[in-house]
Amino acid sequence: xCPSRIRTEQEIHGRRGRPITDQDAHEINRVEELSYDLxxxxxxxxxxHTARPEMSLSDMLEMLRINRISGAPVMExxxxxxxxxxxxxxxxxxxxxxTETVGQYMTRELVTVASYDSIFKAxxxxxxxxxxxxxxxxxxxxxxxxxTKGDITRGVLVALQRDYKEEEVRRYxxxxxxxxxxxxxxxxxxxxxxxANDFTHGGNASSHIKRALLRLxxxxxxxxxCGIAVYEAxxxxxxxxTHGGILKLEVEPHxxxxxxxxxxxxxxxxxxxxxxxxxxxxxxxxxxxxxxxMGLVNIKRCVDSMDLESTVGKGTKLIMRIHVPTDNFNGRKxx
Numbered sequence: 001x002c003p004s005r006i007r008t009e010q011e012i013h014g015r016r017g018r019p020i021t022d023q024d025a026h027e028i029n030r031v032e033e034l035s036y037d038l039x040x041x042x043x044x045x046x047x048x049h050t051a052r053p054e055m056s057l058s059d060m061l062e063m064l065r066i067n068r069i070s071g072a073p074v075m076e077x078x079x080x081x082x083x084x085x086x087x088x089x090x091x092x093x094x095x096x097x098x099t100e101t102v103g104q105y106m107t108r109e110l111v112t113v114a115s116y117d118s119i120f121k122a123x124x125x126x127x128x129x130x131x132x133x134x135x136x137x138x139x140x141x142x143x144x145x146x147x148t149k150g151d152i153t154r155g156v157l158v159a160l161q162r163d164y165k166e167e168e169v170r171r172y173x174x175x176x177x178x179x180x181x182x183x184x185x186x187x188x189x190x191x192x193x194x195x196a197n198d199f200t201h202g203g204n205a206s207s208h209i210k211r212a213l214l215r216l217x218x219x220x221x222x223x224x225x226c227g228i229a230v231y232e233a234x235x236x237x238x239x240x241x242t243h244g245g246i247l248k249l250e251v252e253p254h255x256x257x258x259x260x261x262x263x264x265x266x267x268x269x270x271x272x273x274x275x276x277x278x279x280x281x282x283x284x285x286x287x288x289x290x291x292x293x294m295g296l297v298n299i300k301r302c303v304d305s306m307d308l309e310s311t312v313g314k315g316t317k318l319i320m321r322i323h324v325p326t327d328n329f330n331g332r333k334x335x
Contacts, residue, residue: 229322
């Protein structure tokens with residue numbers, strides 16, 4: 001799980017960099033999917049042992065030993081003011097300074113991550129900051145946990161083990177769905193209500209859709225293309241709508257149709273929003289790492305066709321389609 005060997009979230013989804021290419025969509029492996037699907041709050045340490053700036057380093061060392069941890073956040077008046085680590089204490093020991101306080105040796109230039117971010121964000125932050133642990137804050141910027149590289153590794157391993165145990169039965173049951181139903185036209189419809197500004201649950205629907213398609217027997221690459229497209233569409237509902245909207249997946253043996261609908265505020269110039277880098281996202285949203293203006297560009301690269309209709313003050317409808325080869329979904333042919 002070395003950060004240098006796993007592509008970052010931006011590389012996979014193209015949120016801040018170049019548009020995602022067809023080759024990118026065909027090279028996303030299962031570990032990367034799980035790492036992206038997992039949120040920081042799912043793997044972080046929530047039961048925190050905190051320190052105070054006035055604590056002596058000797059007391060701090062004893063606290064680390066008793067609790068078998070290598071570092072802790074430093075709190076003052078319920079506010080996060082620093083992080084103290086075993087490395088800081090070793091530095092003090094080299095100077096025979098264990099009688100000094102935590103405040104003298106703690107790291108004050110804090111680098112934090114948000115609980116609602118994917119663990120890819122944490123990995124990227126680890127790689128950029130070269131720290132061993134990161135405080136985790138919620139939407140109100142309050143401390144809610146700590147995360148280490150070890151937490152990430154354990155979280156991914158647990159998710160892989162859970163998938164291995166659960167997936168076999170689910171995949172078998174779901175993959176026979178189209179076989180067992182006889183009709184002139186069979187369509188499976190999945191519907192998700194997406195709330196505006198709900199970054200905490202952002203990506204959940206696209207994750208559920210990917211898993212559903214895999215269990216139905218879809219080719220993994222088709223499932224991943226759908227996953228990227230609906231993630232971008234889901235994110236657009238979270239960022240740009242007033243009340244959120246509906247994300248819908250329609251699965252047929254020969255075609256997958258994905259769509260989003262919302263009731264406002266609408267797009268004044270549809271052609272303009274299709275240009276790479278154009279965005280109407282707020283400064284706050286961009287600071288959170290979203291709204292780089294690459295979402296619709298990435299969608300177009302992952303689907304076979306895309307239709308966008310919008311009326312100012314009434315809402316927007318986006319339809320995305322992917323053609324499915326006839327030998328997909330457990331071998332059923334087009335009829």
